[in-house]
Amino acid sequence: MENTFNSTQDYVASKELLASVNVAIALQKPLLIKGEPGTGKTMLAQAVANSLGKKLIIWNIKSTTKAQDGLYMYDTIQRLYDGQFGEEGVDDIARYIKLGKLGEAFESDEQVVLLIDEIDKADLEFPNDLLWELDQMEFYIHETKKTVKAKHRPIVIITSNAEKELPDAFLRRCIFHFIDFPNEELMEEIVRTHYPNVEENLMKNAMKVFYDIRSIRDIRKKPSTSELIDWINALQIGGISADTLRQNLPFLGVVVKKDEDLETVRQEIHY
């Protein structure tokens, strides 16, 4: 296969994840990625784009985002102003049609990677409104009576934090992958891609404490990969000795973000 995704210099992916990206590319279906916050869902798209040497288009979803926003916007107000001031070209509606991110991906002259980030943030019905567009990779602009069709089917990656259930009809069209929390081996590899020169002892102790914190049962927000990476960075910059790590728990606020958790961690982790 010409389009095959592999782990890149700065992104380490598990075998299953690689398989799902490649199957999604081969079957030309959107890839839906779920997982704990901080497991690198969004970074995946960047890595896929880098690895395949394609342009990445990011569509960030917010609670107010409508499906229409991704397709195109008809700037009626601009047209109204232009009309009132007798501007040139008001007759030409096409001048006031602005493509959204999805439209941009369709119009692109070469294949792109389209990331629809945090799709669960939007309204419950949002994914349903995109079914046709993602299936057929085309949409119709009513105002100009034109159909925008993808010149090259984009590689679509969708991330979700599982805040909302996604509709079945939408799920059926996707390939699904749940990013597991990395085990220690993979985690070490991930940290090393970020900080290749981290001192062995520091790394070992920090990882140990990190996994201990994650295993505390009544912790509210478990720290994730990105927090470990930040922590190790902080420890390096702070020049903290690896041996006193567990006693002092320096920069704990980087790992644990909630007040009540800080308390619990201090009690549980101390010898």
Add this chain to the structure above:
Amino acid sequence: MFLKFFYACKSKGLNISLGEWLDLQNALDQGLCESSLTQFYYVARMLLVKTETEYDKFDMAFEECFKGVKPEFEVGKTMLSWLDKPEMAKLLHEEEKYWLNQVEEIHVDKDDVEEKFKQRLKDQDSEHNGGSYWIGTMGKTQFGNMGGNVGGVRVGGTTGYQSAFSVVGARKYRDFRDDKVIDNRQFQLALRRLRQFSTKLDIPKTELDINATIDKTCNNGGYLQIEMQKPRKNAVKLLLLMDSGGTMIPYTKLLNELFQSVHKSNHYKEVKTYYFHNCIYSKLYKTPECENGDWIDTEWLFRNTDRDYKVIIVGDAAMAPEELYSETGNYRGPNGGLSGYQWLQLVKKNYKNIVWMNPKMAPGRAPWREAETAVKELLPMYKLTVAGLNEAMTKLMSNK
């Protein structure tokens, strides 16, 4: 292909559509499974299962189809250390592998191998490398690792690739099953289903409809023409009644989380919370301590809340029959001349939508839990889990 697997998935409760199944066939056609069972497992999973809560069901279906049973024998730590001999691999050549295989029975029958394996596991007491009978490395028996036998049982050693069955066997997605009892965040999400935007209701148009105004104005040649619309506000009113009786103590944390979720999701028009002890009688308590005096009349509540309140009752319905049927009161105070059952009937009469959430509901009819069965017949009862709460919320929003 693999139709048996399709039906196994269906029977485990996975709702797989024909389209998804055809996608899998397509993937097989394109050789995406690389003739490997493990790869097939991942590809099938990513195409057929669309939520991590169902990974466990899939694992079980996969196991059922591609392997009869899990081996029940265990391999001791000592034996595994005897087998961890990577250096032995260098000694082995392909031709040797070939003749190694000729020695013991070529006829490999899975049950037979397992049986013998168990037997030898019991008898063996030392390390063996290169033998022809005991479990060890480099051997020609069907047991051990790095051996030449094709149909044997692999014991320990390192492996570069996790096999599908060790993934399946671990059942590590069990925690994601959505019939698991839930936490605060998931509660809040489930409660979000309780939405009814008042645009559907009969109220005056009080908000400026910007889009329609612009459209109309544009169509009007640029002369302003205002359009109004109904405000979009959640019109749902919620009444939460929680059991705080003795049998509910193990669920305090759970109830606390439910309570917090309801109050955090502050998008309801109104939320009222009251407590009761085992069953609803003439008084409802204002605090979970259920102290005498700190209460309101249940009938007052009926009078002061309209039928549109969505009622969620949380309780385990675990009470003695007399607590449900006696008309003369109990040690908790008066019942106002009506039995608990009759009070529940009144509640049912007073509100259009009621659900009962039970943290330890028995499945189906449970004759040994008389009170629960009686309550279940009166009010729709759901288990207090993600799936249960979702079902209950759907029920609350329906008009029946």
